[in-house]
Amino acid sequence: MGKSVFVRIYTSLLVLIGALIVVFIIMNVLPGDPALMMLDPAESTPEMIANMRHQLGLDRPFYVRFAEYFVNLLHGDFGNSMLNSDPVLPKIIKHFPATLALTAMSSAIAVVIGIVLGVLSAIHRNKPIDLLARLIGLFGISMPTFWSGILLILIFSVQLGWLPAMGSSGFKSLIMPSLTLGLVGAGFIVRMVRTSMLDVINESFIVTLRSKGLSERAIMYQHALRNALIPAITMIGMIVGEMLAGTVVIETVFSRQGIGRIIADAIMAKDLPVVQGVVFFSAVVYIIVNLLVDLSYSFIDPRVRRAS
Amino acid sequence: MKTGRKLSWWKFGAVTLAAIIALTGCSSASNKEGNTSPAKAEETKAPVQGGELTYALATSPVSLDPHTNGLAVGVRIINNLYDNLVVQLPDGSVKPWLAKEWTISEDGLTYTFKLRDDVKFHDGTPFNAEAVKFNFDRVIDPATKVSNAFALIQPYQSSKVIDEYTVEVKLASPSQAFLRNISQGTLGIVSPTAAKQYGEQFATHPVGSGPFKFVKWDENSEIVIERNPDYKWANETAVNQGAPYLDKISFKIVPEEATRIGSVQSGQVLAAETVPPQNIVSIKNDSKFQLLSTNTGGLPYTLFINQRKQPWNELKARQALQSAIDVTSIVKSLYLGTYDQAWSPLAPVTLGYDASLENGVKKDLDKANGLLDELGWTKGADGIREKDGKKLTLHYVDASPNREKRNDIAAIIQQQLKEIGVDVKVDITKDYVNQIFVNDDYDIYGNSQVNADPNSLYPFYHTAAPTGRPTLHGYSNAELDKLLEDGAVEKDEAKRVEIYKQVQHHVIDNALIIPIYVFPYTIAASNRVQQIKLDALAYPRFNDTYLTK
Numbered sequence: 001m002g003k004s005v006f007v008r009i010y011t012s013l014l015v016l017i018g019a020l021i022v023v024f025i026i027m028n029v030l031p032g033d034p035a036l037m038m039l040d041p042a043e044s045t046p047e048m049i050a051n052m053r054h055q056l057g058l059d060r061p062f063y064v065r066f067a068e069y070f071v072n073l074l075h076g077d078f079g080n081s082m083l084n085s086d087p088v089l090p091k092i093i094k095h096f097p098a099t100l101a102l103t104a105m106s107s108a109i110a111v112v113i114g115i116v117l118g119v120l121s122a123i124h125r126n127k128p129i130d131l132l133a134r135l136i137g138l139f140g141i142s143m144p145t146f147w148s149g150i151l152l153i154l155i156f157s158v159q160l161g162w163l164p165a166m167g168s169s170g171f172k173s174l175i176m177p178s179l180t181l182g183l184v185g186a187g188f189i190v191r192m193v194r195t196s197m198l199d200v201i202n203e204s205f206i207v208t209l210r211s212k213g214l215s216e217r218a219i220m221y222q223h224a225l226r227n228a229l230i231p232a233i234t235m236i237g238m239i240v241g242e243m244l245a246g247t248v249v250i251e252t253v254f255s256r257q258g259i260g261r262i263i264a265d266a267i268m269a270k271d272l273p274v275v276q277g278v279v280f281f282s283a284v285v286y287i288i289v290n291l292l293v294d295l296s297y298s299f300i301d302p303r304v305r306r307a308s
Numbered sequence: 309m310k311t312g313r314k315l316s317w318w319k320f321g322a323v324t325l326a327a328i329i330a331l332t333g334c335s336s337a338s339n340k341e342g343n344t345s346p347a348k349a350e351e352t353k354a355p356v357q358g359g360e361l362t363y364a365l366a367t368s369p370v371s372l373d374p375h376t377n378g379l380a381v382g383v384r385i386i387n388n389l390y391d392n393l394v395v396q397l398p399d400g401s402v403k404p405w406l407a408k409e410w411t412i413s414e415d416g417l418t419y420t421f422k423l424r425d426d427v428k429f430h431d432g433t434p435f436n437a438e439a440v441k442f443n444f445d446r447v448i449d450p451a452t453k454v455s456n457a458f459a460l461i462q463p464y465q466s467s468k469v470i471d472e473y474t475v476e477v478k479l480a481s482p483s484q485a486f487l488r489n490i491s492q493g494t495l496g497i498v499s500p501t502a503a504k505q506y507g508e509q510f511a512t513h514p515v516g517s518g519p520f521k522f523v524k525w526d527e528n529s530e531i532v533i534e535r536n537p538d539y540k541w542a543n544e545t546a547v548n549q550g551a552p553y554l555d556k557i558s559f560k561i562v563p564e565e566a567t568r569i570g571s572v573q574s575g576q577v578l579a580a581e582t583v584p585p586q587n588i589v590s591i592k593n594d595s596k597f598q599l600l601s602t603n604t605g606g607l608p609y610t611l612f613i614n615q616r617k618q619p620w621n622e623l624k625a626r627q628a629l630q631s632a633i634d635v636t637s638i639v640k641s642l643y644l645g646t647y648d649q650a651w652s653p654l655a656p657v658t659l660g661y662d663a664s665l666e667n668g669v670k671k672d673l674d675k676a677n678g679l680l681d682e683l684g685w686t687k688g689a690d691g692i693r694e695k696d697g698k699k700l701t702l703h704y705v706d707a708s709p710n711r712e713k714r715n716d717i718a719a720i721i722q723q724q725l726k727e728i729g730v731d732v733k734v735d736i737t738k739d740y741v742n743q744i745f746v747n748d749d750y751d752i753y754g755n756s757q758v759n760a761d762p763n764s765l766y767p768f769y770h771t772a773a774p775t776g777r778p779t780l781h782g783y784s785n786a787e788l789d790k791l792l793e794d795g796a797v798e799k800d801e802a803k804r805v806e807i808y809k810q811v812q813h814h815v816i817d818n819a820l821i822i823p824i825y826v827f828p829y830t831i832a833a834s835n836r837v838q839q840i841k842l843d844a845l846a847y848p849r850f851n852d853t854y855l856t857k
Contacts, residue, residue, distance in 0.1 A: 036741040045776050048458070051450055083370055085508040091527065150566045157574040165571040166364075166562050168529060255562040255571075257529045265368070265528075268738075 008294070012287040019283045020073075020276060024066050027272050034058065034082050034270040056082050069276065078280075079273035081266075088277040092259060096281060098168050099258035102181070102250065103243045103285075105174055109182025110239050114189025115232065121190065122197035122228075123220055133190055140187025145246060149180040149253040166255035177254045181246045185239040192235050197228040230301050237293035241286050355548070359855040360556040361837065363848075364568045364580035368528060368561045371511035373503075374496040375447050375457040380758060380847075383493040384581075385559060387847050388533055389430075390496030390516030393421060393440065394487055395543035396760050396844045400659040402487045405543040406435060406497060406517070416482030416797060423473040427541050429499035430521045437475035441467035442500040444477065453508075459767070460489045482797040484804060485763035492760055493847065517541070519552045519851055531559045545843060546851035553854040572597065572832050578855070579833035579840065581848075585646040591832045600831040601646075602842040605658040606759030607768065608650035609714070611822040612780035617751050619700070624679040626819035629702075630669055632676035632728045638720050639825050642713045646830075650823035652812045653765060657844075660762040660795075660808030665816055676728045685729070693729035701731045705750035707740040714754060717824060745777065753780060756827060758845055762808045766792050769815060781820045788814050 035052040053059050072079060078088035113136075121133035139148075156176060157165035167173045200206065201224055209219050247260035259278045266274035369382035374390055377383065393407040404410075407421040427435035444467050447457045463480040470476055479486060489495065502515035514522045519542065520533040539551040560577055562568040569587045572580045583591060583599065591599045619625040639649045648656070651665045685693035685700050693700040702725065706718045715736050722732040735743075735750075743749050757764055770792045771784040791811045798804040815821060829846040839852040 033742070036745075047775070052453065055453060084511050086512065095527070146564075150564070150570075153567055153570045157576070158570045161574055164576050165574050166560070166567050166576065251528075253564045253567060255529075255560065255564065255567055257526065261528045 008291055012291070015287065016280065016283050019279055023276055023279045024069070024272070027270060027275060028062050030270070078277045081274050082271045083269050088273050091262065091274070092277050092281055095257055095259050095262055098256060099244070099247050099251070099260055101174060102178055102247055102256065102258060103240065105178035106181035106243045106246070107185060107236070107240050109178055110185025110189055110243065111236060113182065113186035115193055115229070117186070118190045118193025119197060119225060121194045122201065125198065137187040137190035140183035145180050145184060145249050146253050148183070149176070149250060152176045152180060168256040168258070173256070177250045177256060181243055181250050184246060185243055188239065189232060189235060193228060193232050196231045197224060200224045200227045230297070233293060233296060233300065237290040240289045244282055244285060355553050355838070355852070355854040356856060357553050357854070358555050360558060361554050361579065361850070361853060361855065362558045362560060362577040364560045364562040364571055364577045366563060366565070366568065366582040369531070372514040372522065372525070373511040374494050374498065376453050376511055377494060378456050384847055385531055385533070386496055387493045387518070388520040388557070388850060389514050389518045389522055390493070390498060391427070391518050391541065392491050392493070392496055394491045395545060396488050396491040397545060398657070398844045400844070402491060403544055406541065416799070417479050419477040419479070419486070420470070421475050421477065423475065424541055425473050427517050428538060429502070429515055429517045430536060431499050431502050431515050433499055433501045435497065435517055436472050437469040439497060439500050440475045441469055443497050446503065447495070457494045460492060460494055483763070484796055484798060485761035488761040492845065520557060523556070528561055530561065533557050542851050545841070545849065548852050552851050554850060557850060569832060572834065575834070578837050579831055581829070581831050583830040583832045585644045587832065588646045588830060589644065596835055598833050598835055600833065600840060600842060601828045602846040603648060603655060603657055603826045603828050604758045604846040605655045605844065606764050607653060607755070607757040608655045608826045609712070609754055609756040609824045610650065610653060611752050611754045611824060613820060613822070614751050614753070614780065614782055616748060616782040619683065620751055622683060623818060624683050628676040628679040628728060629725070630819045630822060631672045631679070633721055633724055633822055634671040635822065635824055636671070638717055642716055643825065647825045647828060650826050652823060653769070653815045653821060654762055654808070654812060655826050658759070658762055660805045662809040662812045665812060668816065673727060680728060687729045691726070691729055692731045699731055700729060701733055703733050703735060703749070703751040705735045705737065705740060705743055705753050708736050708738045712827065717754070744780070748778070754824065755780060760845055763796050765808070765811060766796060769811070769820070783818070783820050
């Protein structure tokens with residue numbers, strides 16, 4: 001057990017370094033020049049551009065810049081934004097909680113709605129409740145969030161006036177964004193739980209339990225659900241990643257603060273230190289969540305515990 | 309899933325139903341707005357002291373240091389934090405502000421400004437001749453990461469402090485645009501003490517002498533400024549010469565337009581800028597809201613035809629484009645009557661605008677076809693013209709994202725030019741800077757610039773200096789160059805206007821460009837908001853603004 005955790009952390013570090021290298025290369029290969037983004041293209045002379053490139057350190061070779069970045073990173077220095085010289089680390093630390101709150105809340109919504117609807121849908125297979133659950137799941141998966149988000153704003157802010165259309169202060173402002181994003185995750189979980197629940201229901205041990213005279217309720221919630229949840233939990237790790245990525249769109253639509261918006265702006269401006277910093281933090285969160293998911297198997301499923 | 313196939317019709321039905329619900333939901337919402345009475349309450353009460361104005365911006369500024377800011381949205385905030393030496397009135401005249409009066413030497417090279425002696429920056433330090441010298445020198449200092457300010461201050465050379473409140477400014481060459489240029493927010497006067505203290509961090513710690521003081525900048529969320537209680541040096545465009553009525557202004561950053569307008573309609577903010585055309589109509593018809601709109605000055609959105617590319621170096625080929633592109637229908641269909649069509653290289657509010665050009669160029673497909681026939685381009689089997697085995701193509705480059713529906717203009721022109729046998733290749737790219745300015749890889753590219761003086765035509769139409777950036781059209785003509793040089797220095801305003809009229813005719817007669825639309829700055833606001841004023845460059849000013857209950 002301890003050894004496997006160590007191996008996981010070790011490989012996670014490699015994944016992190018890999019992510020940083022890939023981002024560095026992509027940002028350098030992508031067309032566009034941060035110096036040109038900062039000057040008015042119609043009014044600046046080649047001389048001004050060269051001067052700006054020099055000030056930003058862009059006139060040095062790519063590998064020199066990466067080596068320097070990496071050494072600084074080991075010292076805990078994430079560098080400064082090219083655009084306005086803001087230090088990157090405090091910026092991320094400041095904006096991360098809002099994104100984390102949105103990710104956590106929408107993941108929770110996804111899991112709760114997903115599991116409840118998935119179970120109901122399997123138990124009442126082909127009944128109206130099943131169709132409704134699957135309709136909601138389909139809606140979540142297939143509707144783009146920028147569209148469903150605006151729809152929610154039109155209904156709950158403009159028409160009903162119940163919830164704020166934008167901003168990131170207070171719990172109320174978290175409801176619509178996390179619902180929009182959570183429905184996407186719920187859509188995936190509904191299908192997953194429904195399918196695995198149906199598989200379990202058809203297994204022979206359920207038939208045995210039935211023949212022993214257990215109530216249908218006890219069979220479903222104590223025996224079937226527990227087994228059906230294992231594949232669903234694997235998915236939660238992925239859903240959290242999905243939700244984290246989804247914040248890029250959601251934070252813009254609902255005008256929330258957060259690292260999703262920071263990275264979107266930074267990519268547009270080719271502000272490499274900021275992009276790197278956000279990727280680093282997102283990768284860390286994703287790795288930690290998946291580590292926790294893996295560890296949680298052994299608590300839920302005795303077979304895993306015995307195997308390790 | 310065993311039941312998957314059987315239920316696929318259910319899925320289809322469900323999606324259709326969801327779509328219908330959503331769409332009918334939307335349309336009934338807009339009907340409701342359309343039905344309300346168009347009457348607007350006209351407030352004539354005395355201004356009320358206090359309150360917070362919430363104002364949603366479409367994009368975020370990058371810097372609140374006027375000299376390093378390169379964005380119009382930055383100027384909207386900067387204008388409240390800093391003052392300028394002079395102010396430009398909507399009629400184009402230049403009036404005193406921080407400078408009480410000034411004299412210009414006979415050769416036009418020396419400006420002597422007498423300054424107000426009662427002005428203090430927000431950090432308590434006094435404004436004086438030394439501060440003016442520091443500011444102007446800072447703009448031309450290569451160590452400052454200056455943006456538009458550098459081009460705007462040209463041909464500035466140096467400043468000399470004569471006494472505490474007198475400063476002498478030297479230019480390298482005479483310029484009739486200089487005073488109007490230093491009236492722009494980008495050349496606002498910063499506190500020298502604070503600028504030295506904060507260095508590059510001044511961008512997020514702005515200190516000026518304006519009617520509002522900086523409070524905080526919460527990135528991607530809001531920028532808050534508060535009333536400067538000591539303010540008593542407003543320029544003559546403001547009725548209220550003293551401290552503003554509002555306690556605070558919170559600029560919220562809301563990039564998504566539906567959310568921005570939604571937050572005004574739901575009452576979460578009191579005002580929002582850049583209203584999309586489809587919402588302009590509904591806001592106008594809603595008695596709870598008002599719409600403010602002013603056309604921007606300078607260069608309207610203009611398509612430049614690149615004459616470094618064949619066959620666009622030939623006048624007849626360019627005239628064919630001029631006659632085949634139906635700008636009137638483009639502007640009507642895309643902006644629903646909320647934007648004005650542009651007819652000249654200058655916007656109508658700018659000094660020297662020639663209204664006689666309006667309705668001059670008309671759609672005439674026969675003329676366009678005839679011109680291309682004359683040049684020897686004949687239609688092939690696919691309807692595209694050919695000459696010497698070469699197809700007549702036009703490489704139309706436009707920037708992404710789709711600002712003000714400019715990408716849609718490209719798509720419509722592509723259809724329109726098909727009718728005269730020109731194959732338009734539309735290229736929408738994020739990397740337009742490299743493609744246009746570095747690689748010169750385009751036949752048509754559109755641009756616009758908000759500016760105060762007709763001399764803004766100079767960098768766009770005068771033959772480029774050998775070391776400078778080439779012009780977008782690559783056209784070089786001694787007569788046009790001479791006119792632009794004369795316009796820059798002519799002291800007699802009537803003569804100056806005459807010169808710029810000739811410039812505009814020259815540009816249109818030689819079909820250097822296709823002018824498209826004049827951009828209006830628009831604000832949707834609750835009826836509680838009174839007296840937001842739009843200045844000569846269509847930037848909002850809040851000196852007189854107050855809120856009613």
